[in-house]
Amino acid sequence: xxxxxxxxYLYLMPALIIILVFTAYPLIRVILMSxxxxxxIISGNHNGIGFANYKExxxxxxxxKALRNTGIYVVFVVPCSIVLSLLLAVLLNSKIRLKGFxxxxxxxxxxxxxxxxxxxxxxxxxxxxGLLNYILGIFHIEGIPWLNSPDxxxxxxxxxxxxxxxxxxxxxxxxxLQTISPDLYxxxxxxxxxxxxxxxxxxxPLLSPMITYAFVMGMINAFKVYNEVFSLFNGKAGPANSxxxxxxxxxxxxxxxxxxxxxxxxxxxxxxxILGLTMFQMKLRGNKAEK
Amino acid sequence: xxxxxxxxxxxxxxxxxxxxxxxxxxxxxSEIVRIPLVLFPEYPQFNNYVMAWEAAPFARYMINTVxxxxxxxxxxxxxxTLAAFAFSRLEFPxxxxxxxxxxxxxxxxxxxxxxxxxxxxTKLKWIDSYQALIVPWLSNVFYIYxxxxxxxxxxxxxxxxxxxxxxxxxxxxVNIMVPINKNALVTIAILNFIGSWNSFMWPLLVTxxxxxxxxxxxxxxxxxxxxxxxELIMAASCILVMPxxxxxxxxxxxxxxxVVMGGIKG
Numbered sequence: 001x002x003x004x005x006x007x008x009y010l011y012l013m014p015a016l017i018i019i020l021v022f023t024a025y026p027l028i029r030v031i032l033m034s035x036x037x038x039x040x041i042i043s044g045n046h047n048g049i050g051f052a053n054y055k056e057x058x059x060x061x062x063x064x065k066a067l068r069n070t071g072i073y074v075v076f077v078v079p080c081s082i083v084l085s086l087l088l089a090v091l092l093n094s095k096i097r098l099k100g101f102x103x104x105x106x107x108x109x110x111x112x113x114x115x116x117x118x119x120x121x122x123x124x125x126x127x128x129x130g131l132l133n134y135i136l137g138i139f140h141i142e143g144i145p146w147l148n149s150p151d152x153x154x155x156x157x158x159x160x161x162x163x164x165x166x167x168x169x170x171x172x173x174x175x176x177l178q179t180i181s182p183d184l185y186x187x188x189x190x191x192x193x194x195x196x197x198x199x200x201x202x203x204x205p206l207l208s209p210m211i212t213y214a215f216v217m218g219m220i221n222a223f224k225v226y227n228e229v230f231s232l233f234n235g236k237a238g239p240a241n242s243x244x245x246x247x248x249x250x251x252x253x254x255x256x257x258x259x260x261x262x263x264x265x266x267x268x269x270x271x272x273x274i275l276g277l278t279m280f281q282m283k284l285r286g287n288k289a290e291k
Numbered sequence: 292x293x294x295x296x297x298x299x300x301x302x303x304x305x306x307x308x309x310x311x312x313x314x315x316x317x318x319x320x321s322e323i324v325r326i327p328l329v330l331f332p333e334y335p336q337f338n339n340y341v342m343a344w345e346a347a348p349f350a351r352y353m354i355n356t357v358x359x360x361x362x363x364x365x366x367x368x369x370x371x372t373l374a375a376f377a378f379s380r381l382e383f384p385x386x387x388x389x390x391x392x393x394x395x396x397x398x399x400x401x402x403x404x405x406x407x408x409x410x411x412x413t414k415l416k417w418i419d420s421y422q423a424l425i426v427p428w429l430s431n432v433f434y435i436y437x438x439x440x441x442x443x444x445x446x447x448x449x450x451x452x453x454x455x456x457x458x459x460x461x462x463x464x465v466n467i468m469v470p471i472n473k474n475a476l477v478t479i480a481i482l483n484f485i486g487s488w489n490s491f492m493w494p495l496l497v498t499x500x501x502x503x504x505x506x507x508x509x510x511x512x513x514x515x516x517x518x519x520x521x522e523l524i525m526a527a528s529c530i531l532v533m534p535x536x537x538x539x540x541x542x543x544x545x546x547x548x549x550v551v552m553g554g555i556k557g
Contacts, residue, residue, distance in 0.1 A: 008381040008382065012377045018426070018430035019396065019430055030404065107546075108306070110550070111538075112535060112536065113488070113532055116312075116528040117312075119511075123525065124307075167305075234511075263406050
């Protein structure tokens with residue numbers, strides 16, 4: 001075994017090269033770039049190191065709006081998705097006909113292209129010919145200019161995202177439900193415990209690691225939302241940037257306005273948020289494991 | 292009974308966009324903007340698909356998408372198998388540190404790296420090339436982590452027996468480890484293929500010309516160009532969505548297993 005001591009690296013090399021070039025190096029680069037002042041990517045020159053990019057970032061109302069939007073987004077999308085998918089997962093886990101069919105159906109949004117289905121949603125949200133306003137019309141609710149009004153654009157994004165995130169949450173909860181011992185439910189049945197009580201006293205507590213996981217993942221994904229915005233608003237961030245997100249902002253800064261430093265600072269802030277959430281998630285999981 | 296009502300309402304909510312996409316894709320130009328809404332087309336216009344396909348170079352987009360998805364998937368399988376084998380069976384200095392560092396990179400959001408990777412690709416003069424679309428995606432830390440967990444579970448005694456028989460490490464990996472873990476590899480292949488098929492932001496950045504575009508980028512372009520011909524846009528969306536839906540129908544078990552593994556372990 002000793003002889004083959006460097007052989008391991010030979011096997012790792014293909015993966016390591018790609019990771020060094022496209023993950024490790026760009027990570028260091030983007031962090032450095034975020035501190036360069038007046039950086040030019042053509043010449044590679046900069047005027048020293050400082051916090052100018054971060055100052056500009058946090059002085060920019062558009063960035064603050066992106067953060068605010070993400071906050072609103074998290075508050076609505078994550079809990080709605082968790083409650084709905086918990087309900088559906090419990091039903092899908094119970095004795096029902098066509099179980100396989102229903103499970104397959106609910107997971108379909110997860111595998112489909114966000115871009116294509118986002119365009120379909122933009123058609124559903126169309127204020128004149130859209131399906132949603134038609135359905136509202138049946139209930140005598142006046143049509144809503146979902147995508148054309150800054151007051152509603154973010155809500156359209158939220159509805160689309162709830163639809164999109166249900167699939168993953170249902171799957172995670174279904175997997176979690178399968179690890180709960182059926183004995184507990186048997187015991188509850190023998191004692192003829194009411195179903196609601198069984199749900200809140202057995203299912204929810206035992207599923208709490210999964211619920212936390214879905215919660216943190218939901219928040220992480222909220223900070224990365226981009227394709228949904230792009231497809232729903234045909235490349236824009238909604239009317240008057242009303243549905244702008246953090247990643248949309250970063251991308252716009254570097255690709256459309258060529259403000260690389262500010263974009264890099266935004267990316268570092270995104271990294272810090274996601275790192276914080278991931279650490280939090282790992283800490284919770286670690287605590288559970290110790291018990 | 293209540294169970295089924297909730298499940299059916301949930302099912303309708305989930306399926307509605309798909310149904311609406313297909314229904315709209317078969318309408319005539321006047322049906323799609325008729326008020327009150329036409330729920331289902333009177334005479335399905337299958338010709339819309341032909342028109343959409345010909346209105347933009349979708350054949351070219353399709354070839355590009357298939358090519359990029361297949362090549363990155365093959366590449367990922369190779370680099371992942373080699374790396375997972377090294378981590379699970381070979382001894383080398385710094386193994387634990389390298390593994391921990393790799394796992395730590397899972398916390399880095401890809402969205403953060405796009406700015407600097409874009410600069411790298413520009414400097415390599417790879418803009419608008421297949422290399423730009425494929426090379427950065429030839430390795431995936433999450434799959435390496437996952438496969439290592441599978442490889443570790445294979446009894447060590449098999450490896451020692453192979454060593455006694457003077458079987459080389461590489462032969463052992465190809466002839467024993469790969470077949471034993473076939474299911475895990477298939478799952479990784481499918482997940483990677485779907486991810487690559489649906490990718491959008493990166494290909495949008497690194498390609499300029501019609502010829503290099505993937506389906507998802509082509510579709511966005513087409514949406515702008517086709518204006519209010521929503522029946523054609525819906526047909527084009529179907530073209531992007533349907534291959535994956537078919538793949539999903541046939542390989543559901545592998546896909547769901549893969550996501551659960553990722554969710555629980557990762």
